[in-house]
Amino acid sequence: xxxxxxxxxxxxxxxxxxxxxxxxxxxxxxxxxxxxxxxxxxxxxxxxxxxxxxxxxxxxxxxxxxxxxxxxxxxxxxxxxxxxxxxxxxxxxxxxxxxxxxxxxxxxxxxxxxxxxxxxxxxxxxxxxxxxxxxxxxxxxxxxxxxxxxxxxxxxxxxxxxxxxxxxxxxxxxxxxxxxxxxxxxxxxxxxxxxxxxxxxxxxxxxxxxxxxxxxxxxxxxxxxxxxxxxxxxxxxxxxxxxxxxxxxxxxxxxxxxxxxxxxxxxxxxxxxxxxxxxxxxxxxxxxxxxxxxxxxxxxxxxxxxxxxxxxxxxxxxxxxxxxxxxxxxxxxxxxxxxxxxxxxxxxxxxxxxxxxxxxxxxxxxxxxxxxxxxxxxxxxxxxxxxx
Numbered sequence: 571x572x573x574x575x576x577x578x579x580x581x582x583x584x585x586x587x588x589x590x591x592x593x594x595x596x597x598x599x600x601x602x603x604x605x606x607x608x609x610x611x612x613x614x615x616x617x618x619x620x621x622x623x624x625x626x627x628x629x630x631x632x633x634x635x636x637x638x639x640x641x642x643x644x645x646x647x648x649x650x651x652x653x654x655x656x657x658x659x660x661x662x663x664x665x666x667x668x669x670x671x672x673x674x675x676x677x678x679x680x681x682x683x684x685x686x687x688x689x690x691x692x693x694x695x696x697x698x699x700x701x702x703x704x705x706x707x708x709x710x711x712x713x714x715x716x717x718x719x720x721x722x723x724x725x726x727x728x729x730x731x732x733x734x735x736x737x738x739x740x741x742x743x744x745x746x747x748x749x750x751x752x753x754x755x756x757x758x759x760x761x762x763x764x765x766x767x768x769x770x771x772x773x774x775x776x777x778x779x780x781x782x783x784x785x786x787x788x789x790x791x792x793x794x795x796x797x798x799x800x801x802x803x804x805x806x807x808x809x810x811x812x813x814x815x816x817x818x819x820x821x822x823x824x825x826x827x828x829x830x831x832x833x834x835x836x837x838x839x840x841x842x843x844x845x846x847x848x849x850x851x852x853x854x855x856x857x858x859x860x861x862x863x864x865x866x867x868x869x870x871x872x873x874x875x876x877x878x879x880x881x882x883x884x885x886x887x888x889x890x891x892x893x894x895x896x897x898x899x900x901x902x903x904x905x906x907x908x909x910x911x912x913x914x915x916x917x918x919x920x921x922x923x924x925x926x927x928x929x930x931x932x933x934x935x936x937x938x939x940x941x942x943x944x945x946x947x948x949x950x951x952x953x954x955x956x957x958x
Contacts, residue, residue, distance in 0.1 A: 573630055573632055573637070573669050573670050573673040574630070574631040574632070575628055575629070575630055575631075575673050575677045576628065576629050576631065577626060577627065577628055578627035578628065578629060583629065584613070587627055587629055587639050587661075588609050588610060588613075589852065590638075591663050592852050594663055594665065600709065600710070600711070600712055600719055601713075601719050602712070602713055602719065602847050602848050603847065603851075603852055603853035604847075604853050605847070605850070605853045605855065606852065606853040606854050606855075607855065608814075609853070612695075612700075613627065613641070617810070618806035618807045618810050619696055619807060621806070622646050622647060623643070623644055623645050623646045623647065623696075624644040624685075625641050625642065625643050625644070625696065626641070626642045627639070627640075627641050627661075628641075628674060628677050630673055632670070637664060637667065637670050638663060638671070638673075639661060639662070639663050639664070639674070640660075640662045640674040640677070640678050641659065641661040641662075641678075641695075642657065642658075642659055642677070642678035642679075642681040642682055643657060643658035643659065643692075643694065643697075644657055644682065644685050644687070645657070645658055645696075645697060645801070647801050647802075648697075651801055654689070655687055656687065656690070656691055656940075657682035657685070657687035657689070657690050657943075658690065658692045658693075658694045658696075659675070659678045659690055659693060659694075660694050660695040660702070661693070661695055662674065662724070663720075664727065666721070666723045666727070668727060668730060668731070671728070671730075672731055675690075675731050675733075675941075678690065679941075679943045682943060683943050688942065688943050689941065689942050689943060690940065690941055690943055691736055691799075691938060691939065691940040691941075692938065692939065692940075693718070693938070693939075694938070695718070698800060698801065699800075699801065699803060699807075699811070700716075701716055701717060701718050702718070702739070702936070703718060703738075703739045703913070703936030703937055703938050704718070704724050704725055704936060704937050704939070705718060705719055705720050705722075705724075705934065705935075706738070706934075706937045707934065707935050708741070708934030708935065709722055711933060711934060712844065712848075714741070714842050714844060714874040714910050714912060715840055715841070715842050715874050716874070717741070717874070717912055717913070718936065725937070731941075732941050733940065734939060734940060734941065735938075735939060735940075736938045736939055737798055737799065737916060737937070737938045738915075738916040738935055738937050738938075739912075739913035739914065739915060739935070739936040739937070739938070740912070740914045740916065740922065740932050740934070740935055740936075741910055741911070741912035741913055741914070741932070741933055741934035741936075742910065742911045742912070742925045742931060742932055742933065743908075743910055743930065743933045744875070744894070744909050744910070744925065744929075744930045744931075745908075745929065746894065746895065746897075746898025746899075746901075746909070747898075748928045748929040749891055749894055749895045749898070749928050750895070752928070752929070753927075753928070756888055756891060757888070757891055757892065760887060760889065760892050761892055763887065763888070764887075764889065764892065767829065768829060768830060769827060769828065769829045770828050770829075771825050771828075771892065771893070771896050772825065772826055772828065773821050773822040773823075773824060773825055773826070773900070774824040774825075776821055779816075779821075780809075782826065783808065783809060783812045786808075786812075786826065786833060786836060787803060787805065789833045789834070789836060790803070790808070790836070790877070790879065792881060793835075793836075793879030793881060793882075797915055797917075797918060798915055815840060815876075818840055818841060818843045819838070819840040820841075820900075820904060822900050822903070823839045823841070823897065823900050823901060824836070824837075824839075825837050825838075825893065825897060825900065827880065827889060827893065834880065834881045835878075835879060835880035835881065835889050835890075835893065836879055836893075837875065837877070837878040837879075837893040837896075837897045838875075838876050838877050838878075839873045839875045839876065839900070839901060839909065840873060840876055841867075841872075841873050841904065841906060842870055842873055842874055842910075843863075843870065845870045845871070845872065846862070846863050846865075846867040846870060847863065849863075849865075850862050871905060871906055871907060871908060872906060872907075872908040872909065872910070873901050873906045873909045873910075874912060875909055875911040875912075878911075878921070880893075885920070890924050891924075891928070894924075894928060897909075911925055911930060912934070
C-alpha cells in the first residue's frame, strides 16, 4: 500500500501529530521531547503568529500507521517584508523512506502553490524566530533548549527531494573565562568607557517588566533587521516570547545595556531546561511529569545564550565582550558554568568573529533548505530508500 496523506482536522489527529516523534525517536539517547502543551499552543489560534498567517498540518500514513508529519506555513509578514513569494515548511519528521518524504513535501508545496507561493524554505517551526534548521552535524551532542534535533537521514531525504542549501546556522560552545584570560585589558577599557559615558548594564526589571519588554522589542528588531530571513516581531508576538522565556529563565539572565533612558544592547541566556525535560516522558507534565521537571530543573548546569545584540552605532566599543562577561557572571550565580551560543547565522560575520575571538568552539551546524515550487511533482535523485 502506498503513502496516504491526511490533513489534521480533529483533536485526535492533532494529538497524534504532536506525539509522533515520541515513537520515531524511541530509544534515541539524544532526542528531547518538547512539552506537549507548548507545541499544542504553538499550533493553535492562541499563537499571535496565526492572527496574521496560516498553517496546514499533514500526517503521512502507510497501512494506517503514522510514518511522518509536516506543517506548511504561509507567513504573511514574511511576504510583506520580502515580497519574494516564499512559503515555508516545519515540524518535519518521518521514517527513513523517500516516498514518505516526497509525499509530505509535495502536499506542503501544493498547499502553498494554491496561495501563489513559488518557493518553499525550511524547516522553520514556525518562523526564523523559533526553532529552525535540520541538524547537519553534532548528532552525538544533546540539543540545547529550543534547538532542534533530528536523524542524519533527514538531510539525505531533503536533498534527494531536490532541496538545496539556503542558509547554515552555527552553535558555539563558549567558556566565559576566555574573555578575562585573553582580553582582560580590553574588557577593563570597555567597562571604563561605558562608565565614563553613562552606559550601564542591568537585568530586566521585575517591577517594570512590561515596560522593559516593550522597549527591548524595538532594539531587538533593529539589531536583527539586516539578518537573513528576519521578521520583526509585533507587540503581541514579542510579549508571548518574553513570557515563555520568563517561565524558564531568571530575570537576572536577561541583561539590558542602557545609555541614559535608551536601551542600546542586550543579551538573554536561558538555562538548558532540556536537561530536565529528558526525564519528562512524552513531554507531558501530568500526572507526574511536572514533579520530575521541578526536581531535575535544580540540577541544570548549562545554559543557552539565545540572543545578543548591540545597536549598530555602538558597535566596535567592546560592549559585546562586556555582555559575554556579565552574562557569564550571572549564570555562575545560578551554578551554571557551561554555555552554548546558538544559533548564529553563517552570514552574521560580526557575531561569528566575536565568538571565535573569545575561543568559542563550533560544535553543531544546522541547515535551512529551499526549493522552487513547480507545477510538477517534486523531483528527487533516487527512488530507493536511503540508509541511516
